[in-house]
Amino acid sequence: MKEAVIETQGLTKRYGRVVAVDNLNLRVHAGEVYGLLGPNGSGKTTTILMLLGLTEPTRGTVRVLGLDPAREPLEVKRRVGYLPDSVGFYVELTARENLMYTAKLNGIPRAEAQQRIEEVLERMGLAAVADRPVAAFSRGMRQRLGLADVLLKRPQIAILDEPTLGLDPEAAHQFLDLIASLKHEGITVLLSSHLLHQVQAICDRVGLFHQGRLVLEGTVPELAQRVLGGAWRIHLHAEGPNLEPHLAQLPGVVRVQRASNGVYTLEAEHDLRPEAAERVVQAGGRLLELSIEEPSLDEVYTRYFQEVRHEA
Ligand SMILES: Nc1ncnc2c1ncn2[C@@H]1O[C@H](COP(=O)(O)OP(=O)(O)OP(=O)(O)O)[C@@H](O)[C@H]1O
Numbered sequence: 001m002k003e004a005v006i007e008t009q010g011l012t013k014r015y016g017r018v019v020a021v022d023n024l025n026l027r028v029h030a031g032e033v034y035g036l037l038g039p040n041g042s043g044k045t046t047t048i049l050m051l052l053g054l055t056e057p058t059r060g061t062v063r064v065l066g067l068d069p070a071r072e073p074l075e076v077k078r079r080v081g082y083l084p085d086s087v088g089f090y091v092e093l094t095a096r097e098n099l100m101y102t103a104k105l106n107g108i109p110r111a112e113a114q115q116r117i118e119e120v121l122e123r124m125g126l127a128a129v130a131d132r133p134v135a136a137f138s139r140g141m142r143q144r145l146g147l148a149d150v151l152l153k154r155p156q157i158a159i160l161d162e163p164t165l166g167l168d169p170e171a172a173h174q175f176l177d178l179i180a181s182l183k184h185e186g187i188t189v190l191l192s193s194h195l196l197h198q199v200q201a202i203c204d205r206v207g208l209f210h211q212g213r214l215v216l217e218g219t220v221p222e223l224a225q226r227v228l229g230g231a232w233r234i235h236l237h238a239e240g241p242n243l244e245p246h247l248a249q250l251p252g253v254v255r256v257q258r259a260s261n262g263v264y265t266l267e268a269e270h271d272l273r274p275e276a277a278e279r280v281v282q283a284g285g286r287l288l289e290l291s292i293e294e295p296s297l298d299e300v301y302t303r304y305f306q307e308v309r310h311e312a
Pocket residue numbers: 015018019020021038039040041042043044045046047
């Protein structure tokens with residue numbers, strides 16, 4: 001089994017009669033990017049706060065890098081970087097001064113801190129504005145400074161709450177690239193977001209929360225398989241006889257539709273382009289074009305909650 005750097009068992013948090021997190025069993029593996037998804041109020045932030053030792057569980061256990069955050073919050077804080085949904089900087093201080101302050105709080109010696117600050121400013125594209133007061137920073141610059149602040153202590157895990165909220169598309173894109181680069185350094189990333197295409201672009205696995213429970217978990221194709229059935233869509237353009245019955249017989253095909261222009265759409269359980277191409281030729285057809293659409297997290301999410309509402 002893969003090494004888990006975050007592990008919870010039966011983790012539960014109640015606020016009075018509200019069960020914010022309900023019996024959560026979560027395992028995040030070393031080096032992966034894991035996305036927490038779910039509607040407002042489904043328990044994502046409360047989970048994050050318990051992982052950081054910022055709020056105590058009502059029941060259950062949490063281990064972060066083998067530590068119990070409720071008992072050893074400082075040790076967890078030293079090794080885990082946290083970017084909250086709104087980062088509080090001292091706006092009258094410059095970016096560099098804010099980072100120096102963080103370094104001091106984390107006990108990083110001055111010379112070492114100066115070197116690390118230069119590194120993270122450069123990496124986050126903030127070197128040129130390092131001596132400007134943060135008050136003049138855009139939302140995108142503040143988020144990059146937030147990530148610089150997280151990286152300063154060279155964390156093993158980075159926990160990011162809604163990291164791209166309020167960023168314009170270009171800034172969001174740049175920020176996602178920065179997050180993805182953390183993975184290459186072996187930093188485990190746990191992030192929460194409502195922006196499904198972004199989550200899909202960078203997360204290895206996602207966990208879907210609903211009313212405090214983790215209701216679905218896996219890679220996007222795995223979730224698509226469970227929620228949508230035929231998760232992969234293959235578009236096939238061919239000439240010749242009607243290929244619908246031939247294609248429908250292929251193992252793994254859930255549905256075949258034929259448009260009047262000779263384009264077939266196959267809903268399939270996996271990528272079966274080679275088998276489909278072979279079958280076209282066997283049936284006496286001429287293959288003109290073949291393409292595949294990956295399952296989308298957006299579709300999985302929408303369908304899941306449609307079904308939940310329907311059942312309710
Ligand atoms: N300090 C608190 N006191 C009382 N109830 C709380 C508190 N914090 C959270 N809750 C409740 O717990 C539930 C889960 O909230 P949480 O903030 O964890 O959800 P979330 O998934 O992070 O939502 P969002 O997407 O809006 O950030 C909600 O019903 C919320 O109202």
